[in-house]
Amino acid sequence: MHPIHIILLLSLILAPSSRSQTVLPLWDGPPPGAVTDEPQRFAPDRGDGVRRLTHVSRPTLTVYLAPGPQQPTQPPAPLVVVCPGGGYRILALDKEGAHVAAWLNSLGLHAAVLHYRVPDNRAGALLDARRAMQKVREHAQAWNADPQRIIMLGFSAGAHLTAACAATADRPAATALIYPAYLSTRHHVELVDTLTVDAHTPPAFIVQTRDDKNHYRSALAYAAALSNADRPVELHLFANGGHGYGLEDHGHPVNDWPRLFELWMRDTKLLGSKAP
Numbered sequence: 001m002h003p004i005h006i007i008l009l010l011s012l013i014l015a016p017s018s019r020s021q022t023v024l025p026l027w028d029g030p031p032p033g034a035v036t037d038e039p040q041r042f043a044p045d046r047g048d049g050v051r052r053l054t055h056v057s058r059p060t061l062t063v064y065l066a067p068g069p070q071q072p073t074q075p076p077a078p079l080v081v082v083c084p085g086g087g088y089r090i091l092a093l094d095k096e097g098a099h100v101a102a103w104l105n106s107l108g109l110h111a112a113v114l115h116y117r118v119p120d121n122r123a124g125a126l127l128d129a130r131r132a133m134q135k136v137r138e139h140a141q142a143w144n145a146d147p148q149r150i151i152m153l154g155f156s157a158g159a160h161l162t163a164a165c166a167a168t169a170d171r172p173a174a175t176a177l178i179y180p181a182y183l184s185t186r187h188h189v190e191l192v193d194t195l196t197v198d199a200h201t202p203p204a205f206i207v208q209t210r211d212d213k214n215h216y217r218s219a220l221a222y223a224a225a226l227s228n229a230d231r232p233v234e235l236h237l238f239a240n241g242g243h244g245y246g247l248e249d250h251g252h253p254v255n256d257w258p259r260l261f262e263l264w265m266r267d268t269k270l271l272g273s274k275a276p
Helices: 003-013 094-107 121-141 157-168 217-227 253-267
Strands: 021-025 052-054 061-064 077-083 110-115 146-155 174-178 204-209 233-238
Touching: 052 253, 061 094, 061 121, 077 094, 077 157, 077 174, 094 110, 110 121, 121 146, 121 204, 146 157, 157 217, 204 217, 204 253, 217 233, 233 253
Parallel strands: 077 110, 077 146, 146 174, 174 204, 204 233
Antiparallel strands: 021 061, 061 110
């Protein structure tokens, strides 16, 4: 087993029950826009160990603060807002949420997992993502988080949501898109016309595999748009690995993406001590 996956395995063993977590409602009362009229619940178990949350009508942030930076003598730490994927139908709650938060905490990063509105509510999900950015900035001082280093990390549909939020006034300082979906036109490496990339778009770290046939063009299209706008982008395109691997190790080079993400965070000065 690769050393990075030993570290990840240990972090997952400790997650989520042994770590401090706080659930914050995003909105005071019913959220603006449409909501599902069915009760929140988990989708039927598929036997793969993935919990799939659906019919979210009361969006929340589950906050996991890294132990070290909570000490008042420590400099503020970066905070990562995590957007699980699920095709805008469900949220892969642990695989692309709580487990990811545990790994981020192991790097000394605060994490906040976003439970955005599903199913089939992209407009509502974007409102939730923008509100999440506002919320973490409001709480940054209390959490000893650096408001200038708020990053958004998304998987699949959550990566699309991340890119959409990056095109708004509530954009994060940087984004990480892991096997992003829905960013390109159907059969071409062209950015969808519903998304804007310009001089204000934050830097991005992107991971994708060529055999993710339905979605690999999303990574290429977004990276090209960033490059054309002269915005910083780091793209890792691997041959194999498919879609939906999260932090799991299936023996493909792409499964080393968490280490590459950490190196990118350090290289861009998003990770590392900064004076308060």
